[in-house]
Amino acid sequence: MIEGKYHLRPLAGRDIDALYAISLATGLSGGDASALYDDPTLMGAIYSVPYAVLSPETAFVAEDRSGVAGYVIGALDTLAFEAQLEATWWPRLRGNYAEPPRATQTLWTADERRIAQIYHPRRTPLTVAEAFPSHVHINLLPRxxxxxxxxALLSIWFERVRTLGASGIHAGVNPGNSGALAFWQARGMTCLPPISETTVWLGGAIEYLG
Structure with missing residues (x-):
């Protein structure tokens, strides 16, 4: 419990709907993205729910009387996890959505941009995944x-992946999310190349993170 209000526990199957909701509510550089999407499940289907299915042993939630208010998720082996996504997760989603035509890319809606990611997922740069094999995401609702x-969630997550043999950890942050960038830097992560318009990569050896 945190200040007698929040219960931190392993993620359970009943939390899937909360992952979808939190991913959408924090999907605009940490702010609410619900006004952008006609399909409210797209953000969660890409960024959080796969972990509940493919890596539940490294997923934890914070819950109060109103329900799940945040989560920490990740994978011990990023390259293996991305291979699992390509083998099982993305094909399932591709069966639900038609690929947006490239000829109209400049006119794509927010939904179509996310659907395009399902067909052409962003891969972690090899230099990042090889130096810092594990990765982590954390999302909290404003409350x-x-x-x-x-x-507190991150402490639990670090403890779990240490027992599983983690060495280096990385995280990817939207360049516009200054709060997330500061959060990871305050915990010992440093910015890594490559620099792109969509992602700032940060990483650190697990023994120095906290």
Whole structure:
């Protein structure tokens, strides 16, 4: 419990709907993206729910009386996880959505841009995944922010992946999400090449992170 209010626990199957909701509510550089999407499940289907299915042993949630207010997810072996996505997760989703035509890319809606990611997923740069093989994501709803909950969730996650043999950890952050960038830097991660318009990569050896 955090200040007697939040319960931190392993993610369970009943939390899937919460992952979809939180991913959407934090999907605009940490802010609410619900006004952008006709399909409210797309953000979660890409960024959070695959972990509940493919790597539940490295997924934890923070829950209060109103429900799940945040989560930490990740994978011990990024390259193996991305291979699993390509083998099982993305094909399933591709069966639900038609690929947007490239000829109209400049006119794509937010939904179509995410659907295009399902057909052409962004891969972690090999230099990042080889130097820091494990990766982590954390998302909190506004009501759970600035209370130490993110730090507490991350502590549990670090403890779990240490027992599984993790060495280096990386995270990817939207360049517009200054709060997330500061969060990871405060925990010992440093910025890594390559630099892109869509992602700032950060990483660190697990023994120095906290």
């Amino acid at each position: 759970a922010q600035r209370q130490g909950i993110g730090t």
